[in-house]
Amino acid sequence: xxxxxxxxxxxxxxxxxxxxxxxxxxxxxxxxxxxxxxxxxxxxxxxxxxxxxxxxxxxxxxxxxxxxxxxxxxxxxxxxxxxxxxxxxxxxxxxxxxxxxxxxxxxxxxxxxxxxxxxxxxxxxxxxxxxxxxxxxxxxxxxxxxxxxxxxxxxxxxxxxxxxxxxxxxxxxxxxxxxxxxxxxxxxxxxxxxxxxxxxxxxxxxxxxxxxxxxxxxxxxxxxxxxxxxxxxxxxxxxxxxxxxxxxxxxxxxxxxxxxxxxxxxxxxxxxxxxxxxxxxxxxxxxxxxxxxxxxxxxxxxxxxxxxxxxxxxxxxxxxxxxxxxxxxxxxxxxxxxxxxxxxxxxxxxxxxxxxxxxxxxxxxxxxxxxxxxxxxxxxxxxxxxxxxxxxxxxxxxxxxxxxxxxxxxxxxxxxxxxxxxxxxxxxxxxxxxxxxxxxxxxxxxxxxxxxxxxxxxxxxxxxxxxxxxxxxxxxxxxxxxxxxxxxxxxxxxxxxxxxxxxxxxxxxxxxxxxxxxx
Ligand SMILES: O=C(O)CCC(=O)C(=O)O
Ligand SMILES: [Fe+2]
Numbered sequence: 373x374x375x376x377x378x379x380x381x382x383x384x385x386x387x388x389x390x391x392x393x394x395x396x397x398x399x400x401x402x403x404x405x406x407x408x409x410x411x412x413x414x415x416x417x418x419x420x421x422x423x424x425x426x427x428x429x430x431x432x433x434x435x436x437x438x439x440x441x442x443x444x445x446x447x448x449x450x451x452x453x454x455x456x457x458x459x460x461x462x463x464x465x466x467x468x469x470x471x472x473x474x475x476x477x478x479x480x481x482x483x484x485x486x487x488x489x490x491x492x493x494x495x496x497x498x499x500x501x502x503x504x505x506x507x508x509x510x511x512x513x514x515x516x517x518x519x520x521x522x523x524x525x526x527x528x529x530x531x532x533x534x535x536x537x538x539x540x541x542x543x544x545x546x547x548x549x550x551x552x553x554x555x556x557x558x559x560x561x562x563x564x565x566x567x568x569x570x571x572x573x574x575x576x577x578x579x580x581x582x583x584x585x586x587x588x589x590x591x592x593x594x595x596x597x598x599x600x601x602x603x604x605x606x607x608x609x610x611x612x613x614x615x616x617x618x619x620x621x622x623x624x625x626x627x628x629x630x631x632x633x634x635x636x637x638x639x640x641x642x643x644x645x646x647x648x649x650x651x652x653x654x655x656x657x658x659x660x661x662x663x664x665x666x667x668x669x670x671x672x673x674x675x676x677x678x679x680x681x682x683x684x685x686x687x688x689x690x691x692x693x694x695x696x697x698x699x700x701x702x703x704x705x706x707x708x709x710x711x712x713x714x715x716x717x718x719x720x721x722x723x724x725x726x727x728x729x730x731x732x733x734x735x736x737x738x739x740x741x742x743x744x745x746x747x748x749x750x751x752x753x754x755x756x757x758x759x760x761x762x763x764x765x766x767x768x769x770x771x772x773x774x775x776x777x778x779x780x781x782x783x784x785x786x787x788x789x790x791x792x793x794x795x796x797x798x799x800x801x802x803x804x805x806x807x808x809x810x811x812x813x814x815x816x817x818x819x820x821x822x823x824x825x826x827x828x829x830x831x832x833x834x835x836x837x838x839x840x841x842x843x844x845x846x847x848x849x850x851x852x853x854x855x856x857x858x859x860x861x862x863x864x865x866x867x868x869x870x871x872x873x874x875x876x877x878x879x880x881x882x883x884x885x886x887x888x889x890x891x
Pocket of ligand 2: 780
């Protein structure tokens with residue numbers, strides 16, 4: 373199994389957790405048989421069992437909490453290494469040992485643990501989560517708080533500080549490392565055993581991080597596409613510099629060209645459910661029941677809620693049947709592979725810009741697929757067939773631990789790609805239809821950072837928008853992304869509709885309007 377695979381979907385994490393249960397069962401047998409040299413293994417088991425005693429009984433509930441997920445990954449990578457060693461060191465090997473080792477061969481890689489750590493760091497950053505809450509195992513706020521029986525140790529915080537540093541989140545790295553220090557103090561205070569990480573070990577990292585933080589801020593400014601710092605230096609004498617006396621922090625603007633860093637700031641602001649649109653913008657938006665003349669879908673009329681008129685973005689309530697949702701999820705489950713996205717060099721890469729797993733679904737997979745596609749055609753009046761030409765086959769995505777998709781366009785921008793014969797034939801992605809196959813407990817909204825539109829996932833609902841303007845060019849205002857899943861799991865399916873098949877279908881637009889209007 374290649375690295376970076378397990379943390380990126382809840383389905384895989386759940387499998388891991390279940391597999392881990394089997395592994396632990398074996399381990400328990402082994403521990404019972406061997407009465408010496410078991411300290412390390414015992415600790416592993418105790419850590420695992422904590423969730424059984426204090427956590428939820430459903431494994432999907434267990435992995436829905438990112439702190440739990442972090443622990444499962446840490447345990448099955450780092451801690452597992454120690455367990456293996458202590459078993460191997462044991463002079464007596466018998467069948468039980470072989471079995472434990474064999475079962476352990478299917479555990480995740482260290483890259484998985486790093487991916488999971490990056491995910492937790494990103495979650496804390498986006499939602500501005502309180503570090504003192506997270507280290508107690510609490511995620512979320514008020515009555516929505518979910519607790520994990522696990523706390524984060526000084527060593528965990530040190531590791532997460534390093535992950536934040538590697539992600540370029542220098543401000544967050546300082547936070548995690550300072551928390552590691554105070555945690556080390558606490559641990560020394562409440563137990564006679566040494567802290568999980570000593571101050572001597574943490575301090576050099578904190579000092580380096582503070583220095584690099586200031587260097588980056590001095591040379592490159594407070595934020596960019598790959599880094600982030602506080603607005604002013606941490607070193608007090610540097611902070612006295614004139615240029616830091618009146619720093620203007622970015623105030624989110626919409627309908628304006630933005631730098632990548634500013635767009636990401638809008639994205640995070642929307643994810644936290646802060647408003648960027650003013651009431652005048654929303655005043656003309658309506659909810660209505662829509663049935664296209666001449667269509668007869670038994671589910672209609674459709675419940676259409678306008679989210680934005682220019683560009684046109686609508687939410688359609690109760691659009692997908694429970695039976696269809698189940699078919700989509702069960703067929704995709706066994707096919708899920710790590711999602712890729714177009715990288716800077718043009719090729720497709722797996723990075724933390726997009727952390728999910730995906731599968732493709734066609735009409736041949738199930739009658740539900742054809743039914744659902746026809747319904748999208750009835751709603752939008754667009755040509756959906758032939759499949760793969762007028763509209764692409766379905767992409768189903770399952771987001772894992774803190775899974776997210778940073779702002780991007782659905783229309784294709786790469787000229788090389790667009791000039792391929794098949795792409796020439798079908799044209800660019802004129803519209804997106806995306807449906808939610810699951811409710812998300814917290815986080816995971818779909819947001820449009822340049823228009824301030826936010827759509828909260830709602831099982832069975834669909835979102836539709838035009839990606840192209842009336843002249844066929846891409847509309848950058850449609851840039852959008854999926855917010856990190858704060859708690860729970862997220863499933864979506866995408867249907868991308870192509871331009872060329874629609875030449876007789878899309879209404880002519882009023883002269884002078886660059887937007888395609890309502891469907
Ligand atoms: O997850 C979301 O809400 C957005 C997904 C998306 O934009 C995509 O898959 O292209
Ligand atoms: Fe998208």
